Amino acid sequence: MNPLKKLAGQTVIYGLSSVVGRLLNYLLVPLYTRYFLPEEYGIVTELYAYVAFLVVILTYGIETAFFRYSQKVSNKRTVYSTALISLLISSSIFILIIFCSAQPISNWLQYPNNADYVRIFALIIGLDAVSAISFAKLREKNNATRFALIRLLNIFVNIGLNLFFIIYCPYAIEKGLSSADFVNSIYYESYGIGYIFIANLIASIVTFIMLLPEMIKSVWIFEKSLWRKMMIYAFPLLIAGLAGMTNETIDRILLKHLLPQNLNVSAEIGLYGAFYKLSILIVLFIQTFRFAAEPFFFAQEKEKNSRHVYAVVMKFFVIITSFIFLVVTMLYDFIIIFLGNSYHDDRGFVTVSILLAANLFLGIYYNLSVWYKLSEKTKYGAYLSIFGALITVFLNFLLIPVLGFVGSAWATLACYFCMSITSFYLGRRHYRIPYPIQRIFFYLCLTAILFFTSILFNLGTIIKLTFILLFIFIVFILEKPKKAVISSPKLFD
Numbered sequence: 004m005n006p007l008k009k010l011a012g013q014t015v016i017y018g019l020s021s022v023v024g025r026l027l028n029y030l031l032v033p034l035y036t037r038y039f040l041p042e043e044y045g046i047v048t049e050l051y052a053y054v055a056f057l058v059v060i061l062t063y064g065i066e067t068a069f070f071r072y073s074q075k076v077s078n079k080r081t082v083y084s085t086a087l088i089s090l091l092i093s094s095s096i097f098i099l100i101i102f103c104s105a106q107p108i109s110n111w112l113q114y115p116n117n118a119d120y121v122r123i124f125a126l127i128i129g130l131d132a133v134s135a136i137s138f139a140k141l142r143e144k145n146n147a148t149r150f151a152l153i154r155l156l157n158i159f160v161n162i163g164l165n166l167f168f169i170i171y172c173p174y175a176i177e178k179g180l181s182s183a184d185f186v187n188s189i190y191y192e193s194y195g196i197g198y199i200f201i202a203n204l205i206a207s208i209v210t211f212i213m214l215l216p217e218m219i220k221s222v223w224i225f226e227k228s229l230w231r232k233m234m235i236y237a238f239p240l241l242i243a244g245l246a247g248m249t250n251e252t253i254d255r256i257l258l259k260h261l262l263p264q265n266l267n268v269s270a271e272i273g274l275y276g277a278f279y280k281l282s283i284l285i286v287l288f289i290q291t292f293r294f295a296a297e298p299f300f301f302a303q304e305k306e307k308n309s310r311h312v313y314a315v316v317m318k319f320f321v322i323i324t325s326f327i328f329l330v331v332t333m334l335y336d337f338i339i340i341f342l343g344n345s346y347h348d349d350r351g352f353v354t355v356s357i358l359l360a361a362n363l364f365l366g367i368y369y370n371l372s373v374w375y376k377l378s379e380k381t382k383y384g385a386y387l388s389i390f391g392a393l394i395t396v397f398l399n400f401l402l403i404p405v406l407g408f409v410g411s412a413w414a415t416l417a418c419y420f421c422m423s424i425t426s427f428y429l430g431r432r433h434y435r436i437p438y439p440i441q442r443i444f445f446y447l448c449l450t451a452i453l454f455f456t457s458i459l460f461n462l463g464t465i466i467k468l469t470f471i472l473l474f475i476f477i478v479f480i481l482e483k484p485k486k487a488v489i490s491s492p493k494l495f496d
Contacts, residue, residue: 029341031165032280035199036343038169041273043196046114048276049259050200052252053112054124059248061094061132064240066139067376068233070301073143076229084221085230086136094129101125123200130207137214157210164202239385246388250395250418254403254411257396261403275354275408277346281338282358284327289366292320300373310436317370317436321443322478324363325450329474332356332454333467350409356454357412364419371426374434383429391422442481449474 035044069086073079101108102122109118141150172190175183190198255272262268296316303309331338335352368387375383395418402410430436453470456462462470 029280029283031162032277033341033343034165034169036277036341036346039196040270041277041345042267042269043273044276045269045271045273047196047199048255048272048279050112050120050124052255054128055252056245056248057097057124057128058131059241059244061097061128062090062135062244063093063234064237064244065089065233066135067240068237069136069139070143071236071376071379072229072233074301074304079143080222081224081226081229082233083136083140084224085226086139086233087133087218087221088223088225089230090133090136094132097132098125098129117197120197120200123197123204127200127204127207130211133218134207134211134214137217140217153210153213156213157206160209161202161206164205165199168198168202236379236381239381239383242385243381243388246385246392249392250388250415250422253392253395254399254408254414257399258403258408258411261400262407263404266407271408274346274348274350275411277342278348278351278354278408279358281331281335281341281351281355282362284331285324285359285362285366288323288327289362289369292366293369296369300377304377313370313373313436314438317367318439318443320366320370321363321446322482324366325446326471326474326478328359328363328450329453329471331359333457333471334464336464350407354409354412357409357416361412361416361419364416364423368419368423368426371423371430374426374430374436378434380433383426383433387422387426387429390425391418394418394421446478449477 035047039047065086069082072082076082102125105118105121105125106115108121109115112121114120138150138153141147141153168190172186173192174180175186176190176192180186255276258272258275259268262271300313303312306312332352332355335355339347339351372384372387375381395414398414398417399411402414404410406413427438453474457467457470
């Protein structure tokens with residue numbers, strides 16, 4: 004099969020669980036922003052920022068190490084069982100430690116009355132970390148259908164329980180429905196946002212149970228020498244992951260400490276978290292692409308024209324993400340309706356536009372990262388992520404006191420832009436890929452011109468839609484003739 008068609012097919016199937024599922028989860032945003040005030044949603048945003056860091060720590064880069072050593076070691080089952088046992092042990096220790104120190108942690112977070120939140124998240128993180136390697140096994144085996152079904156089940160359970168706790172339970176009690184006695188036995192109105200976390204926990208438990216067949220079928224062999232090699236390979240990826248997560252989520256943590264004290268800090272964090280959700284379409288595509296691309300890139304490495312394939316993938320990735328950027332920014336007046344009225348802040352459009360651009364460059368960086376993974380120079384991934392993290396932290400400290408959460412958005416864009424440029428030039432030295440730079444630059448410039456023109460002239464919706472169609476038309480004209488074989492140098496003129 005044509006490698007690009009294979010990647011596209013895998014991306015579509017993974018997208019069923021990622022894009023469709025996350026879009027369904029996206030429908031929870033208008034639910035949360037209508038039932039909870041910005042200051043309440045700010046707590047959710049902050050706690051999930053911490054969770055993101057801990058998930059990276061608990062998986063410690065072993066997924067990518069699993070993909071790498073599944074290609075290098077003849078017995079793939081041993082690679083999987085070694086990774087699985089490692090995660091089971093580390094996750095169990097983590098859950099035990101957090102349970103024993105839940106109250107001090109909740110005090111440190113300034114939520115002394117909610118130590119239960121800490122315990123709930125400890126279980127969620129532990130279960131998700133163990134589940135991650137089984138999901139990786141499904142991806143390595145190209146079992147995208149089962150992967151998608153389990154992910155979708157997780158999402159449907161989570162959404163269903165959110166609707167049950169947030170909408171149905173109060174309604175059943177208020178109307179005195181026949182189920183009111185049962186609801187009264189499990190539902191307490193004062194628990195509020197806590198039911199968001201409970202729904203997540205139950206969904207994680209269901210996912211873990213669904214993945215048990217993969218775990219039970221494991222050979223249950225822990226090969227120490229293999230584990231050491233995997234850890235050496237994965238450790239720089241862990242550092243890169245932590246630095247990367249700093250780039251993605253540290254702003255929601257720093258806002259609590261750097262925003263001017265005359266503001267309602269929790270409400271500001273809630274607004275920023277809601278605006279971040281509006282940039283989700285690019286994030287969805289990037290996540291879907293990554294699920295399919297990582298095993299694809301490793302498998303494609305052995306093919307004769309692999310580097311040309313990587314170059315073409317990058318070009319079309321930029322085209323798609325640029326298109327998504329235009330759709331969201333041009334139709335922002337309609338998209339903002341998804342949020343409750345309390346979240347219709349004038350800073351929304353600027354923040355969302357900046358975050359969309361930031362995530363576009365994040366996606367470019369993920370494409371570029373193939374060079375250090377395939378050349379086994381993963382230390383550069385750590386260096387690049389640390390470089391980005393330093394930019395993020397420095398600019399957040401500099402800009403948040405002046406610009407508020409808009410400063411966080413600018414810091415995110417600066418971080419990913421600098422990481423992409425630096426990674427590109429390092430890649431040219433260590434693992435040169437013939438990217439069609441002029442064509443990619445043209446599409447980025449075209450997107451910027453259409454975007455700024457619509458702002459400067461305050462154009463109406465019809466003209467903005469015309470701009471989107473113009474972008475599609477130009478792409479069609481430029482890419483239609485390129486039907487040569489993938490190895491043809493003409494593809495990269």
